[in-house]
Amino acid sequence: MDFATFLIQCLNAVQYGLLLFLxxxxxTLIFGIMGVINLAHGSFYMIGAYMAYxxxxxxxxxxxxxxxxxxVVGLVLSVIxxxxxxxAFFSYLYEREHLQQVLMTYGLILVFEELxxxxxxxxxxxxxxxxxxxxxxxxxxxxxxxxxxxxxSGICLLLAAAMWFVFTRTRLGMMIRAGTxxxxxVQSLGIDITLLxxxxxxxxxxxxxxxxxxxxxVSSVYPGMGNAVLIICFVVVVIxxxxxxxxxxxxxxxxGLVDTFGKVLLPQAxxxxxYVLMALILLWRPxxxxxD
Amino acid sequence: xxxxxxxxxINLTRRWGGLVAVNxxxxxxxxxCVHAVIGTNGAGKSTLINLxxxxxxxxxxxxxxxxxxxxxxxxxRRARAGLGRSYQRNTIFPSFTVLENCxxxxxxxxxxxxxxxxxxxxxxTTVTIAHEVATRVGLGESLHRQAGYLSHGQKRQLEIAMCLxxxxxxxxxxxxxxxxxAEETERMLTLLEELKHDHAILLVEHDMDAVFRIADLITVMxxxxxIATGSPDDVRNNPDVRSxxxxxx
Amino acid sequence: MRYPxxxxxxxxxxxALWPLVTGSYGTDLVAKIMIxxxxxxxxxxxxxxxxxxxxGQAAFFGIGxxxxxxxxxxxxxxxxxxxxxxxxxxxxxxxxFAVGTLSLRTQGVxxxxxxxxxxxxxxxxxxxxxxxxxTDGIYLYVKPTWGWIDLDKASHMYGMIWLSLLLxxxxxxxxxxxxxxxxxxxxxVNEQRMKATGFSVYPYKLAAFTLSGAIAGWAGYLFAxxxxxxxxxxxxxxxxxxxxVMIILGGLGHMRGALLGAFAxxxxxxxxxxxxxxxxxxxxxxxxLGLTIMACVAFMPHGLVALPAQLRERLSxxxxxxxxxxxxx
Numbered sequence: 001m002d003f004a005t006f007l008i009q010c011l012n013a014v015q016y017g018l019l020l021f022l023x024x025x026x027x028t029l030i031f032g033i034m035g036v037i038n039l040a041h042g043s044f045y046m047i048g049a050y051m052a053y054x055x056x057x058x059x060x061x062x063x064x065x066x067x068x069x070x071x072v073v074g075l076v077l078s079v080i081x082x083x084x085x086x087x088a089f090f091s092y093l094y095e096r097e098h099l100q101q102v103l104m105t106y107g108l109i110l111v112f113e114e115l116x117x118x119x120x121x122x123x124x125x126x127x128x129x130x131x132x133x134x135x136x137x138x139x140x141x142x143x144x145x146x147x148x149x150x151x152x153s154g155i156c157l158l159l160a161a162a163m164w165f166v167f168t169r170t171r172l173g174m175m176i177r178a179g180t181x182x183x184x185x186v187q188s189l190g191i192d193i194t195l196l197x198x199x200x201x202x203x204x205x206x207x208x209x210x211x212x213x214x215x216x217x218v219s220s221v222y223p224g225m226g227n228a229v230l231i232i233c234f235v236v237v238v239i240x241x242x243x244x245x246x247x248x249x250x251x252x253x254x255x256g257l258v259d260t261f262g263k264v265l266l267p268q269a270x271x272x273x274x275y276v277l278m279a280l281i282l283l284w285r286p287x288x289x290x291x292d
Numbered sequence: 293x294x295x296x297x298x299x300x301x302i303n304l305t306r307r308w309g310g311l312v313a314v315n316x317x318x319x320x321x322x323x324x325c326v327h328a329v330i331g332t333n334g335a336g337k338s339t340l341i342n343l344x345x346x347x348x349x350x351x352x353x354x355x356x357x358x359x360x361x362x363x364x365x366x367x368x369r370r371a372r373a374g375l376g377r378s379y380q381r382n383t384i385f386p387s388f389t390v391l392e393n394c395x396x397x398x399x400x401x402x403x404x405x406x407x408x409x410x411x412x413x414x415x416x417t418t419v420t421i422a423h424e425v426a427t428r429v430g431l432g433e434s435l436h437r438q439a440g441y442l443s444h445g446q447k448r449q450l451e452i453a454m455c456l457x458x459x460x461x462x463x464x465x466x467x468x469x470x471x472x473x474a475e476e477t478e479r480m481l482t483l484l485e486e487l488k489h490d491h492a493i494l495l496v497e498h499d500m501d502a503v504f505r506i507a508d509l510i511t512v513m514x515x516x517x518x519i520a521t522g523s524p525d526d527v528r529n530n531p532d533v534r535s536x537x538x539x540x541x
Numbered sequence: 542m543r544y545p546x547x548x549x550x551x552x553x554x555x556x557a558l559w560p561l562v563t564g565s566y567g568t569d570l571v572a573k574i575m576i577x578x579x580x581x582x583x584x585x586x587x588x589x590x591x592x593x594x595x596x597g598q599a600a601f602f603g604i605g606x607x608x609x610x611x612x613x614x615x616x617x618x619x620x621x622x623x624x625x626x627x628x629x630x631x632x633x634x635x636x637x638f639a640v641g642t643l644s645l646r647t648q649g650v651x652x653x654x655x656x657x658x659x660x661x662x663x664x665x666x667x668x669x670x671x672x673x674x675x676t677d678g679i680y681l682y683v684k685p686t687w688g689w690i691d692l693d694k695a696s697h698m699y700g701m702i703w704l705s706l707l708l709x710x711x712x713x714x715x716x717x718x719x720x721x722x723x724x725x726x727x728x729x730v731n732e733q734r735m736k737a738t739g740f741s742v743y744p745y746k747l748a749a750f751t752l753s754g755a756i757a758g759w760a761g762y763l764f765a766x767x768x769x770x771x772x773x774x775x776x777x778x779x780x781x782x783x784x785x786v787m788i789i790l791g792g793l794g795h796m797r798g799a800l801l802g803a804f805a806x807x808x809x810x811x812x813x814x815x816x817x818x819x820x821x822x823x824x825x826x827x828x829x830l831g832l833t834i835m836a837c838v839a840f841m842p843h844g845l846v847a848l849p850a851q852l853r854e855r856l857s858x859x860x861x862x863x864x865x866x867x868x869x870x
Contacts, residue, residue, distance in 0.1 A: 037653065098594060099588065103785060107831040107838070110828065113827055113831075115828070117825060118828075231778070234657055235661075242651055268670055270669060271665030272669065279662070287646075287647055345737065366736075368737075368741045369741070377737050383734040384734070385734065388726075397738045400738045403724070403740070405720060405748075407721075408716050408719040408722070411719070412719055412722070413718070457738075
């Protein structure tokens with residue numbers, strides 16, 4: 001493998017890893033703070049991708065907006081969706097056993113899949129990369145790398161930095177972290193835990209939806225994409241450790257590397273490699289890299 | 293004193309990050325003796341019991357059970373070797389009957405895991421033991437009641453019965469009187485006085501009257517350290533103990 | 542636990558007589574349901590009896606199925622029933638043992654995720670690698686025989702499935718009454734107390750997990766032989782999810798709940814897929830299924846088995862804290 005190809009694979013690995021991190025961080029956040037295992041998290045990713053496809057024409061028709069406007073509209077819708085879902089459904093799951101949460105959210109996946117099928121059909125769609133991001137950066141005389149993928153990595157890094165900032169430097173972040181370790185104490189301090197949970201849940205949903213939206217031009221929009229990303233996110237959380245954002249980042253990047261280089265070097269075993277990685281890590285650390 | 297020491301904790305220390313929960317604590321439990329451990333909240337009493345029973349290993353120090361070093365033994369292994377323990381919060385099986393609670397506990401010493409053609413509830417050995425221990429703690433009339441429906445005091449009694457079902461030599465009792473009324477406390481104390489003849493008992497308790505009545509030795513802990521060990525009278529008159537814990541009487 | 546002999550006789554008697562009163566469609570359907578019921582029994586051992594929520598049962602089912610096909614000779618000769626069945630069960634159990642060793646050190650949600658991930662690993666092994674024939678699947682051309690038993694005949698196949706289910710049910714019911722069974726029940730109700738009393742819980746859990754995998758593999762074997770075809774979807778997590786739904790629908794903690802649940806689930810599926818009832822929405826049957834799952838968990842958490850008691854209490858207006866007693870002292 002020459003250097004340019006190697007660089008391309010590295011960039012792909014990082015881009016894939018960062019995107020995974022975005023989705024997985026929502027999952028681990030919701031679990032770490034509210035104790036809810038949400039199988040439907042992958043569906044939010046799928047919803048994001050379909051939103052990118054379905055909203056784009058609507059946005060450009062109503063106020064001539066382009067890609068960025070679609071993203072913003074999608075973000076706003078996702079926060080509302082997350083807020084309503086938490087209020088109507090997920091808040092009832094907090095006190096339930098894990099098995100019940102698993103089954104309820106599994107039922108929710110089925111419902112989301114069929115609603116999508118009824119509203120937008122089962123076809124595979126493409127989403128065009130916006131004009132201003134459509135170029136490529138030359139790596140050598142022959143090879144170049146798509147600007148859009150760099151943009152994806154960039155945005156994910158930005159969001160990761162924003163998350164770090166919110167968690168470590170703001171009052172909201174402090175309350176969230178306190179809520180993880182001691183729910184009752186936080187309540188007795190007069191903090192509205194219901195509202196806090198709603199905000200955290202909406203954040204988690206927004207992260208997944210946003211990831212789906214920006215991934216759409218690259219991975220295309222197809223019915224099974226939610227389930228595919230969900231399972232990989234579970235592997236991210238298993239490797240990284242439940243509730244650990246730091247772990248999720250490290251694990252996502254590891255998986256990005258193993259998956260990307262695996263597809264190139266060992267295409268026959270590509271799908272399995274990530275799980276082999278997981279098994280090896282579990283041998284060494286039964287509860288993931290960073291236990292909460 | 294070392295003649296019949298059944299359980300010994302030697303220089304036990306347990307750290308959680310920067311916090312030292314138990315700091316260089318040594319304790320010896322002798323047959324026929326009730327050794328009480330008292331102290332304010334957060335003094336490290338529960339941690340000490342957990343170290344002795346094996347819920348987690350000490351950061352340093354040893355635990356010796358029947359003259360064997362068990363510091364790295366898992367909790368279940370220590371239990372099989374003769375260490376029984378009761379918990380501050382009820383750890384009974386609420387959906388099983390009183391009899392089954394005791395019988396299953398007795399099964400720990402007669403596991404027969406491979407005999408899947410046997411009907412466990414008809415097993416003479418474990419059922420007999422279950423009857424014995426249930427009657428001994430005073431639950432002989434309630435054998436077929438579902439444990440979850442018992443009164444709080446009865447549940448505490450059941451907790452002790454389950455301990456006894458494995459015929460332990462050492463009993464670690466974590467606040468067995470918690471939440472009990474006067475009559476139930478009386479019954480429990482009588483039971484403990486009977487039990488001490490064949491067992492070495494460690495008793496963590498907050499009820500000072502009970503402690504001073506039944507204990508042969510008292511260890512006082514504050515912030516993970518032992519500040520006094522001695523007979524009830526010695527402890528009562530110890531100036532350090534008075535200022536730290538008992539208040540001036 | 543009282544031995545429900547009247548239940549066993551009634552149910553298995555009815556199942557034995559069923560082929561005599563229906564045509565091939567009905568027989569085939571019930572044969573398939575019985576296989577799923579055996580799979581549900583295996584999961585009930587894990588979830589309902591030991592308290593281990595596993596979301597990867599499909600892997601063991603699929604391994605049993607693929608073993609049935611892959612271990613049959615290539616040259617067109619007839620496979621030996623007992624040899625291929627035995628090997629399929631061993632292989633499924635071996636994978637269960639391996640997964641159990643790695644995952645049983647964890648608890649709760651983490652355990653659920655790890656079992657799901659390992660199930661996906663098996664899925665990708667047959668989906669992507671040449672081992673499994675890819676997405677097209679593999680056909681079984683010659684069905685096994687043993688002595689006078691010839692599984693190519695539909696009646697023999699039905700009988701074999703019926704017998705397997707009966708044996709599985711009787712075995713597991715007895716297992717739960719044995720010292721081993723009482724121990725795993727104890728682990729489910731209060732693992733801490735079991736440890737403190739002197740039970741090493743890890744070996745018990747691993748044994749239950751492996752046994753559960755073995756029985757799931759048995760069910761998978763039967764499925765492969767009956768249909769003569771295997772594909773990667775047999776290992777999909779949708780199947781794992783469906784089996785979980787079956788046992789919760791039927792009622793956790795009872796082997797007969799698993800049986801009831803399998804039949805109820807199959808009937809629900811048939812219902813939602815029926816164009817006669819739902820017209821053009823029949824192809825969106827997942828919607829009805831998803832809503833039913835959610836409703837069942839929300840309103841009938843103890844399943845069909847507990848329904849008579851639940852209704853009786855509702856009607857007499859009595860409040861019961863029985864559900865809470867299961868988990869709190």
